[in-house]
Amino acid sequence: MKTSIATVSVSGILEDKLRAIAAAGFDGAEIFENDLLSSHMNAREIRAMMADLGLACTMFQPFRDLEGLSGTLRARAFDRLERKLDLMGELGADLLLACSSCAPHSSGEREGILADLHEAGERAAKRGMRIGYEALAWGRHVNDHRDAWSIVRDVDHPAIGLVLDSFHSLSRAIPSSSIGDIRREKLFLVQVADAPVLDMDLLGWSRHFRCMPGQGDFPLDEWAEAIRKTGYQGYWSLEIFNDRFRAGSASRVALDGYRSLQFLAGGIRRRLPLAEPLPPRVPARGIEFIEFAANHKEAESLAAMLRALGFRPTGRHRSKDVTRWTQGEVNIVINCEPEGLAHSFEVVHGLSVCAIGIAVDSADRALARADALKIAQFEQTIAQDEWPIPSVRGVGGGLIYFVETASRAAMWAHEFPGEAEAPVPAVPQHAAIVDHVAQAMHLEEFLSVLLLYVSLFDMEKTTSIEITDPMGLVNSQAVESPDRAVRFTLNGSLAAQSLSSRFVHHYFGAGVQHIAIRVPDIFGAARSAIEAGVERLDIPDNYYDDLAARWDLDPDLIARMAENDILYDRDGEGEYFQFYTRALDRSVFFELVERRDYAGYGAPNAHIRLAAQARHKPAFVD
Ligand SMILES: O=C(O)c1ccc(O)c(O)c1
Numbered sequence: 035m036k037t038s039i040a041t042v043s044v045s046g047i048l049e050d051k052l053r054a055i056a057a058a059g060f061d062g063a064e065i066f067e068n069d070l071l072s073s074h075m076n077a078r079e080i081r082a083m084m085a086d087l088g089l090a091c092t093m094f095q096p097f098r099d100l101e102g103l104s105g106t107l108r109a110r111a112f113d114r115l116e117r118k119l120d121l122m123g124e125l126g127a128d129l130l131l132a133c134s135s136c137a138p139h140s141s142g143e144r145e146g147i148l149a150d151l152h153e154a155g156e157r158a159a160k161r162g163m164r165i166g167y168e169a170l171a172w173g174r175h176v177n178d179h180r181d182a183w184s185i186v187r188d189v190d191h192p193a194i195g196l197v198l199d200s201f202h203s204l205s206r207a208i209p210s211s212s213i214g215d216i217r218r219e220k221l222f223l224v225q226v227a228d229a230p231v232l233d234m235d236l237l238g239w240s241r242h243f244r245c246m247p248g249q250g251d252f253p254l255d256e257w258a259e260a261i262r263k264t265g266y267q268g269y270w271s272l273e274i275f276n277d278r279f280r281a282g283s284a285s286r287v288a289l290d291g292y293r294s295l296q297f298l299a300g301g302i303r304r305r306l307p308l309a310e311p312l313p314p315r316v317p318a319r320g321i322e323f324i325e326f327a328a329n330h331k332e333a334e335s336l337a338a339m340l341r342a343l344g345f346r347p348t349g350r351h352r353s354k355d356v357t358r359w360t361q362g363e364v365n366i367v368i369n370c371e372p373e374g375l376a377h378s379f380e381v382v383h384g385l386s387v388c389a390i391g392i393a394v395d396s397a398d399r400a401l402a403r404a405d406a407l408k409i410a411q412f413e414q415t416i417a418q419d420e421w422p423i424p425s426v427r428g429v430g431g432g433l434i435y436f437v438e439t440a441s442r443a444a445m446w447a448h449e450f451p452g453e454a455e456a457p458v459p460a461v462p463q464h465a466a467i468v469d470h471v472a473q474a475m476h477l478e479e480f481l482s483v484l485l486l487y488v489s490l491f492d493m494e495k496t497t498s499i500e501i502t503d504p505m506g507l508v509n510s511q512a513v514e515s516p517d518r519a520v521r522f523t524l525n526g527s528l529a530a531q532s533l534s535s536r537f538v539h540h541y542f543g544a545g546v547q548h549i550a551i552r553v554p555d556i557f558g559a560a561r562s563a564i565e566a567g568v569e570r571l572d573i574p575d576n577y578y579d580d581l582a583a584r585w586d587l588d589p590d591l592i593a594r595m596a597e598n599d600i601l602y603d604r605d606g607e608g609e610y611f612q613f614y615t616r617a618l619d620r621s622v623f624f625e626l627v628e629r630r631d632y633a634g635y636g637a638p639n640a641h642i643r644l645a646a647q648a649r650h651k652p653a654f655v656d
């Protein structure tokens with residue numbers, strides 16, 4: 035698979051874009067005209083820079099409103115074409131994208147369009163160049179790739195071919211089976227973009243909300259498979275117009291782009307030819323541990339919280355200042371080492387989650403997948419007798435450890451042989467497990483994090499929702515393994531003072547904001563936590579009045595929920611109960627949940643919880 039990306043997809047000025055694109059590993063780039071016009075490099079300098087970076091110029095684009103004009107308007111369009119072909123000569127581009135016309139004066143008369151494209155083909159061919167015709171979804175007369183193909187076929191000129199763009203086809207739900215009609219040698223370039231399903235005008239949707247394969251909702255696997263079947267051997271070129279990417283980091287967006295194309299190519303259902311076969315997505319079997327970085331004072335407050343929630347210390351690390359706390363299946367590790375990554379994390383973020391251990395079948399296969407996706411491996415020297423656990427960089431630079439299921443018991447026994455208190459929980463919470471881990475991030479990073487999880491692991495995203503914080507909107511979306519043994523919820527917000535933004539601001543970046551622990555009896559667990567002195571989140575009485583109005587619930591049950599500040603949701607027959615602690619050091623907090631055949635996250639309660647948390651927010655966040 036030959037990879038390319040349009041410069042419009044990446045933030046910054048042209049030279050920054052090109053450097054980021056080359057560094058991410060792309061074979062080529064489409065030069066977007068606006069990037070060239072605003073560049074201080076001339077076309078020859080751009081060409082030289084691309085050559086230095088090892089990037090092919092896969093296309094120059096867009097050329098607008100070529101066909102269907104008459105008289106002086108037509109003459110002017112062809113003059114403009116000649117000038118752009120001159121420019122392409124300097125740039126070293128041999129393919130020009132012509133978008134289907136949106137010009138108010140253009141005619142949809144077929145013979146005229148055929149004649150115009152033929153004429154354009156003649157002019158391009160004289161210079162050894164080609165023109166790819168693309169049906170814009172909002173084109174005035176041509177807005178469907180099936181029509182664009184029939185025009186290209188009938189123009190029947192060697193220099194005139196088709197550019198297929200997944201956005202234009204899939205936004206209009208044009209069946210991908212129609213791609214089978216296109217002759218391979220006539221398909222000049224394939225442009226790839228995903229998008230969330232939104233009910234809005236096509237142009238606005240395309241210019242602001244496109245995203246990378248894996249980040250949106252389009253059936254791209256099927257579309258890519260239809261193209262593969264034509265025998266197409268050319269570039270797969272990302273063309274992503276997205277407001278968040280424009281505001282993001284050029285290198286991260288370019289790297290995500292590269293990752294998303296590998297993800298598409300290695301699609302689990304169908305495969306595209308890759309130079310190196312991509313190892314399959316990694317089944318995530320469970321969350322084996324969550325590691326906190328803490329100084330001794332922070333470790334004390336965290337320990338008090340954990341103890342009140344039913345955890346007990348169950349091990350000391352063999353050589354390090356690290357303690358293991360356990361409840362049921364949940365392992366929390368508190369790292370107070372004076373050096374190493376955990377210490378750096380503590381210095382920057384204060385009390386923080388610096389690593390999450392994911393149980394996998396094979397750490398080697400997980401590393402190979404990560405490597406193919408250019409997810410950075412993390413290495414830190416370890417003592418000779420330490421158990422090596424491979425890891426990669428996850429959200430906010432925190433680590434994702436790959437813990438092999440077959441050897442995890444041996445790992446714990448080896449690493450934490452130290453004296454431990456007997457694991458006697460205050461209440462019978464033996465079956466506690468990690469339900470989900472919530473991470474907060476800048477909205478610009480949100481799609482990147484989503485892609486990281488779904489491309490590395492066998493995980494799927496849920497529908498994206500907006501939740502109302504009293505201080506602004508928050509975007510929220512979950513990623514889950516098929517059996518939901520591993521779940522992450524992601525939150526990001528543009529509102530500067532929403533809880534998620536306050537976290538990112540105070541914490542200096544993205545990280546774990548809360549940990550939800552699933553217990554079999556939330557009333558017992560909440561009661562003993564309260565009795566043990568946990569600072570809980572106070573839920574208003576109005577909420578419980580409304581519960582009584584919304585559901586046919588036993589008044590006693592509501593009274594017990596109110597007494598223990600437990601939130602409730604229902605989904606069909608399923609029921610969900612939630613209990614929140616206050617945050618430690620204004621950052622991380624815990625949630626206890628009980629699920630009774632319920633799959634979600636209590637979204638209808640989110641605004642109640644966020645308002646309760648906003649009562650504790652400092653009056654002014656600078
Ligand atoms: O939004 C546009 O105008 C535009 C331009 C060029 C393209 O290739 C495209 O898909 C859209």
Ligand SMILES: [Mg+2]
Pocket residue numbers: 168199225273
């Ligand atoms: Mg396009």
